Amino acid sequence: MKKKARLWDSLEENKVKCHVCANECIIMPGKVGICRTRKNFDGELYTLIYGSLISKGSLDPIEKKPLYNFWPGATAYSIASIGCSFKCQNCQNWNISQANPSDNGKNGFYTLEGLENRRMSLVEMPPEELVKRVVKSGAKTLAYTYNEPLIWHEYILDTTKLLKKKDIKTILVTNGYSTPEATKELIEVGIDAANIDIKAMSDDFYKKICGVKSVQPVLDTAKRLKSNGIHVEITNLIIPDLNDSREDLSKLSNWIVENLGKNTPTHFSAYHPDFKMPSMKRTPYETLDLAYNVANETGINYIYVGNIRHEKGGNTYCPKCNHLIIGRSGYSFTKIDISDHKKCPNCDYDFSTDIIGEINKKPSHRYEFL
Ligand code: SF4
Ligand code: SF4
Known part of the structure; x- marks a missing residue:
C-alpha cells in the first residue's frame, strides 16, 4: 500500500532526502530510492510497501x-x-x-x-x-x-x-x-x-x-x-x-x-x-x-x-561452570537443565x-x- 513516508527532507527542485536507512538517498521526482520501495511523488516521499x-x-x-x-x-x-x-x-x-x-x-x-x-x-x-x-x-x-x-x-x-x-x-x-x-x-x-x-x-x-x-x-x-x-x-x-x-x-x-x-x-x-x-x-x-x-x-x-x-555450536553453556544448560539439535531441544528461576543447577549462575x-x-x- 502507498503511504506518506516518515523521516525525509524536501530539497530544491522537488527532490527529497530519505533518512530511513544509512543510504540516505536523494531521490528525484518520479524516482525511487536504492531499496526501490520509496518513491518521490511531486516532491513528497511515499513508501510503496506499507502493509504489503x-x-x-x-x-x-x-x-x-x-x-x-x-x-x-x-x-x-x-x-x-x-x-x-x-x-x-x-x-x-x-x-x-x-x-x-x-x-x-x-x-x-x-x-x-x-x-x-x-x-x-x-x-x-x-x-x-x-x-x-x-x-x-x-x-x-x-x-x-x-x-x-x-x-x-x-x-x-x-x-x-x-x-x-x-x-x-x-x-x-x-x-x-x-x-x-x-x-x-x-x-x-x-x-x-x-x-x-x-x-x-x-x-x-x-x-x-x-x-x-x-x-x-x-x-x-x-x-x-x-x-x-x-x-x-x-x-x-x-x-x-x-x-x-x-x-x-x-x-x-x-x-x-x-x-x-x-x-x-x-x-x-x-x-x-x-x-x-x-x-x-x-x-x-x-x-x-x-x-x-x-x-x-x-x-x-x-x-x-x-x-x-x-x-x-547448537548448545547454550553456563558461562561460569560450562554446564550444558540448553542442548539443541537443529531447532529442537535435546536437553534443558535450568531452574525455574533461570539459575544454573550446577553453580547457581543467574541467567535472568x-x-x-x-x-x-x-x-x-x-x-x-x-
Ligand atoms: S534505500 Fe530506501 S530506505 Fe534507504 S535511504 Fe534510500 S529510499 Fe530510504
Ligand atoms: S540483499 Fe539479501 S542478504 Fe543482503 S541484506 Fe538484503 S536481504 Fe540480506
Whole structure:
C-alpha cells in the first residue's frame, strides 16, 4: 500500500532526502530510492510497501531467526515484504529482496534478467488485521524477516505499537543499516529484540559484496539498540576467502566483546552458494570451528554455529561452570537443565539477564505456512 513516508527532507527542485536507512538517498521526482520501495511523488516521499506482505506469514521456530537467548522455544509469526537497502551478491532471498513494488504496493516484479515481467501478488495486511492473525495463531513473538525490515519503517512502527498491547514481542532480523533517527523511533516504539547481521568488519566487503559504503552504520545500530535495552544477537555469515581469516574473525569477536559485551549471543553461519555467487565454495566445518574457537578465546559466552552440524555450536553453556544448560539439535531441544528461576543447577549462575523471556520446554506448532 502507498503511504506518506516518515523521516525525509524536501530539497530544491522537488527532490527529497530519505533518512530511513544509512543510504540516505536523494531521490528525484518520479524516482525511487536504492531499496526501490520509496518513491518521490511531486516532491513528497511515499513508501510503496506499507502493509504489503509477500504472504499472510509463516510460523517459524524463533531459533530460525536466529535468536537462541530470547524466548527459547517460542513460535515466531514471521512476515516479510519486498525490497532491501543492500544488493548482496550472495542473497538467499534475492527474489523478494531485489524486487520492485508497483506504485500501489499490490504487486512485486522480479528484477532478475529474464524474469523482469514476472509478477508476484502481494497480500494487503492492515496493522489491525495482522495483530488479529498473530493473536489467533498463538505465537508469542512476531519477526520482521526475510527481506530487510528497516525499509518497512512505518509499518513496523504501527504494528509494533498494536502488538505491544497484546504482549507480543517484536523482532527485527536485519542488516542493521539504519540511521540514528530511524533507530530512535524503533527504540521508542518498543522493539524487543534484533538479530543483526554483521557481514564483515571491512568497508571493502560492504562495498564489493553488498553495494553500500561502510560497515559503520551497522555497528552503530547494534550499539544503539543494545545500550537502549533491546536484546541483540549477532549473526556473521562466513564466506570462504571473503571474510573467513583468523584476523577477520578475531576483529569481529573483539568488537562484540568491547562494544556489546561478552554475553552477546553470536551466531556464525555456514555459507552455501547462491544468487550471483553460485560458484563459491561452501564454508567448511573447519572454518566454523575456527570461528567458534576464536570467539571463545575472545571471551564471548554464547557462541552458536548455524547451517552446519557442530558438536557444541547448537548448545547454550553456563558461562561460569560450562554446564550444558540448553542442548539443541537443529531447532529442537535435546536437553534443558535450568531452574525455574533461570539459575544454573550446577553453580547457581543467574541467567535472568542473559536469557530473556520464558523457556518453552515443549515447543509445538512452529512450522506452518499460513
Ligand atoms: S530506505 Fe534507504 S534505500 Fe530506501 S529510499 Fe530510504 S535511504 Fe534510500
Ligand atoms: S541484506 Fe540480506 S536481504 Fe538484503 S540483499 Fe543482503 S542478504 Fe539479501
